[in-house]
Amino acid sequence: MKILCTLLALSFSFAAVAQPPVSSAKAASAAALPAALPAASATPGVLRDCPSCPEMIVVPAGNFLLGTSASALEVEVERGEAPPLPMTIARAFAIGRYEVTVAEFRAFSEAMQYSPAGDCRVASGGAWLRLPDRGWQDPGFAAPAADSEPVVCVSWDDAKAYTDWLAKTTGNAYRLPSEAEWEYAARGGTTTPRYFGDRDSDEASLLTVACEYANLYDASAVTELAFLQPNARCSDAHTYAAPVGSFKPNAFDLYDMIGNAREWVQDCYTTSYVGRPMDGRAWEWAGGCELRAVRGGGWASRPAASRAAARGAELQGLRQSDLGFRVAREL
Numbered sequence: 052m053k054i055l056c057t058l059l060a061l062s063f064s065f066a067a068v069a070q071p072p073v074s075s076a077k078a079a080s081a082a083a084l085p086a087a088l089p090a091a092s093a094t095p096g097v098l099r100d101c102p103s104c105p106e107m108i109v110v111p112a113g114n115f116l117l118g119t120s121a122s123a124l125e126v127e128v129e130r131g132e133a134p135p136l137p138m139t140i141a142r143a144f145a146i147g148r149y150e151v152t153v154a155e156f157r158a159f160s161e162a163m164q165y166s167p168a169g170d171c172r173v174a175s176g177g178a179w180l181r182l183p184d185r186g187w188q189d190p191g192f193a194a195p196a197a198d199s200e201p202v203v204c205v206s207w208d209d210a211k212a213y214t215d216w217l218a219k220t221t222g223n224a225y226r227l228p229s230e231a232e233w234e235y236a237a238r239g240g241t242t243t244p245r246y247f248g249d250r251d252s253d254e255a256s257l258l259t260v261a262c263e264y265a266n267l268y269d270a271s272a273v274t275e276l277a278f279l280q281p282n283a284r285c286s287d288a289h290t291y292a293a294p295v296g297s298f299k300p301n302a303f304d305l306y307d308m309i310g311n312a313r314e315w316v317q318d319c320y321t322t323s324y325v326g327r328p329m330d331g332r333a334w335e336w337a338g339g340c341e342l343r344a345v346r347g348g349g350w351a352s353r354p355a356a357s358r359a360a361a362r363g364a365e366l367q368g369l370r371q372s373d374l375g376f377r378v379a380r381e382l
């Protein structure tokens with residue numbers, strides 16, 4: 052009963068914040084831009100700091116429950132997401148409407164002569180193979196990466212370098228989202244496992260609606276990818292990454308929070324939420340960490356790993372063809 056009451060209280064708090072407000076800081080941040088850059092978008096709640104910068108959505112402050120309640124018996128609860136933790140996002144922030152695209156990353160790569168070194172793990176014959184001739188421009192899909200696709204084969208360090216460049220170029224506080232910010236944004240005010248809801252308790256069959264909202268490991272991808280894992284029982288028409296924004300958004304007007312590319316977040320990965328900050332900050336510690344948290348599931352992910360609360364962990368230096376990121380910006 053206590054948990055139910057808590058959830059009801061949190062649901063009520065969401066009702067008050069479900070509509071992203073126009074940022075009061077928007078005018079101030081736009082005024083601080085270099086003269087050569089255009090003003091932020093005229094659309095309320097939407098920011099874009101330069102022509103090649105990611106389009107950003109202002110997400111309101113609010114409270115939510117990070118993780119999955121033990122009472123959510125219909126969900127495949129994985130290690131690290133339960134018990135959940137009440138979380139307060141005290142200030143509005145902006146987050147990428149889409150995953151960072153190949154074109155956006157190219158602007159950074161060309162400006163800074165930054166080329167992610169090494170190789171990339173790509174899907175081949177039901178496994179992940181590390182190939183030296185694959186990378187963000189040619190991640191082993193049916194064709195080289197299109198400008199509108201999410202950039203993948205980028206490590207956490209590559210993603211961090213991109214956000215640092217964006218911050219320096221625009222003068223605004225760009226960074227990777229924290230794990231809490233990411234989940235808050237992905238939920239879009241919902242408390243269901245996915246922002247498009249769950250209609251029954253069978254993880255393998257419930258996702259008939261998923262193909263309208265998310266590019267996952269779907270029925271049409273099984274033959275080509277051959278991963279031995281459950282798939283969404285619908286066809287989303289994309290075996291690999293889809294152009295960002297190809298599927299329906301959540302209530303915050305954010306696209307591909309679930310599916311398409313898995314996304315790096317700022318936090319070190321932990322096997323529990325116990326002890327973490329409850330104010331939405333990223334959880335890191337001096338000396339850094341090897342494992343960073345990864346969120347959202349991607350085109351090769353099974354449905355159970357493609358939920359708002361689902362957490363993954365990857366080595367910080369990993370480059371893989373289903374792993375990208377989106378950016379956050381302080382207001």
Ligand SMILES: [Ca+2]
Nearest residue numbers: 266267269289
């Ligand atoms: Ca797919």
